[in-house]
Amino acid sequence: MSYLRAPLRTSWRLAESRPFISPRGGASWSRARRISTDSFKTATKHASNNRLLYALVLSTSVSLGTFLYSGRQDSVRMNWGPAAKAGGDSVTTQQTIPFIPARPGPTTDPNGDIYETLDDECLDVAKLPRERAIMTSAPLVPPPITRDYPVLLEVPLTTTTKEMQLTGQYKYEQWTFNDIVPGPFIRARVGDVVELALTNEDHTGNPHNIDCHAFTGPGGGAAVTTAEEDQTKTGRFKLLCPGLYLYHCAAGPVPVHIANGMYGLIYVQPAEGDLPPVDREYYVMQSEFYHEPPEVLEDGRRSTTVEFSYPNGLREEPNLVVFNGSESAMTRDRPLKANVGETVRVFFGNAGPNLTSAFHVIGSNFKNVYRDGDVLSPPGRFIQTVGVPPGAATIVDMKMVVPGTYAFVDHAIFRMDKGAVGFLNVSGKAKADIFESSEHPNPCVGCKLHP
Structure with a gap:
């Protein structure tokens, strides 16, 4: 062992590297050799003792490990019957070892080979059947797509x-897609080719895209x-990846276009095996608004219309944080x-443009969470709060068990007083074994969470 030879090497190096300095100031090589020889004998003795100690420790460790392993095997595999306890012949039986299922491993996933098959495909778009996308305004969601083939999907946006x-x-002048904030919810399928026609009818002169x-x-x-005023621009884009995605205007200055309301969600269903069916689906987007103080009119009254504030946006100090475009x-x-007993799915997006959302529903856990809009991986289960950064989205499922009002909030909870509150009203029969009190629910005075 190298560490057992270390004292020997050290003694010789010390002896050879420098002479012994006597108290009288002379150098004595002979005495240095004598000390080195003594050191060698001492080191050899220590090395021998260390070898014995090492052998003893190793032997003890092996014996102890064997004993513990045998004991564990007995506790798991052997069961001495009543006859053994009574002093009779022992009977051994094999116990059942609890089965612990492994985590789901990689599988052959038709949705997962997207990039590997691109070189093998050459899609003739002209041969695709045409279909106009069903688009809805928040909080509504288009019905699931049931077809099993791709189409040329027409998506007109104005x-x-x-x-x-x-x-x-x-009031506030919002910049919109199709006259609504957030913009329409678009539902498509992997393999579809989106034919997007963007028409700019913004008469303030701003370009959009x-x-x-x-x-x-x-x-x-x-x-x-990118379309200037009164222009229409068209592009075709094949949808390669399933999931829930944000879309927004990216004309310069990009933050201003997003902050004024130009955003929405598109859900791309997998080519095979969409999410499990639910009873209701809703579309919810969080965003911020930044505005200047209201102007004072000639008659001394304050204006009821406010205008965008770039400095507030730059400082990331929103006046409002809202769901679906308004307080x-x-x-x-x-x-x-x-209703009680139903499963509710929420397609949730965060347009920002600055703040990360801590999305939470007071009184309910999320039965399934498809984080970041990922619909191929196994969902998270029974999650209380989901973080959604700007430009991202998530999908959550809730099982409604008890009737009442459930509040949607951003759990950065001061944002509640800036408008980040929404309600889900659940009707149905009460369940006293789950939620019961002799007290009648009363609203909190001045509270936005308990109407």
Whole structure:
């Protein structure tokens, strides 16, 4: 063993590297050799003792390991019957070792060989059947696609500006796709070729385009779809990857276009094996709005219309954080609905442009979470809060067990007072064994979570 020879090597190196300096100042090589020889004898003795100690430790370790292994085998595999306890002949029986299932491993996935098969395919787009996409406004979602073949999917989008009620107090000129914020929900299938026709009807003179995170190629389509006022630009984009993706305007300055409302979601179903069916599906997007203080009018009153604030956006200090484009979109205007016993699926996106969302539904866990819109991997189970950064999306399923009002929030909870609240009203029979109290539910005074 090298570490047993270390004292010997050290003693010789010390002896050969420098002479012994006597108290009288002279160098004595003979005494150095004598000390080195003594050191050699001492080192040899120590080495011999160390070898004995090492052998003893090794022998003890092997014996102890054998004993422990044998004991474990007996505890798992052997069961002494009553006869042995009574002093009779022992009877051995084989116990059943609990089966622990392995994690799902890689499988042959028809949706997973997308890039490997690209060189083998040459799709003739002209031969694809045409189909117009069914698009919906939030919180509605188009029905699942049942066809098993690709199509040329027509997606017409029009950009406009429109003054909308942003809060109970203020209106705001939003920039839109198809006159709505968020833009329409688009549902497609892997293999479809999206024929996107973007028409710019924004008469303020701003150019607009589409950067779709589901499109493969430079700019996500932005460079070839940039349309000036009264122009229409068309591009075709094959959908290669399944999942839930954001789309948004990427005309410069990009943050301004997103902050003013130009975003939406597209769900690309897998070519085979979509998500399990549910009773209801909803479309929810979180975003921020940045505005200047209202102007003071000539009569001294404050304006009821506010305008975009670039400095607030640059400082990442939003005036509002909302679901589906306005403060009351999912509370007073259009709360979501479900019944006891139903499973509700939410396609959730975060347009940002700055803040990460901590998406949470008060009173319910997420039965399934398809993180980042990934619909091929096994979902997370029974998750309480999901982080969704700007430009990302997720899919969550909830089983509605008890009736009542469930609040959608960003659990960065001060954002509740900036508008990040929505309601899911669940109707049905109460379940006293799960949720019961003699007290009647009362709303909190001034609380936005418990109406």
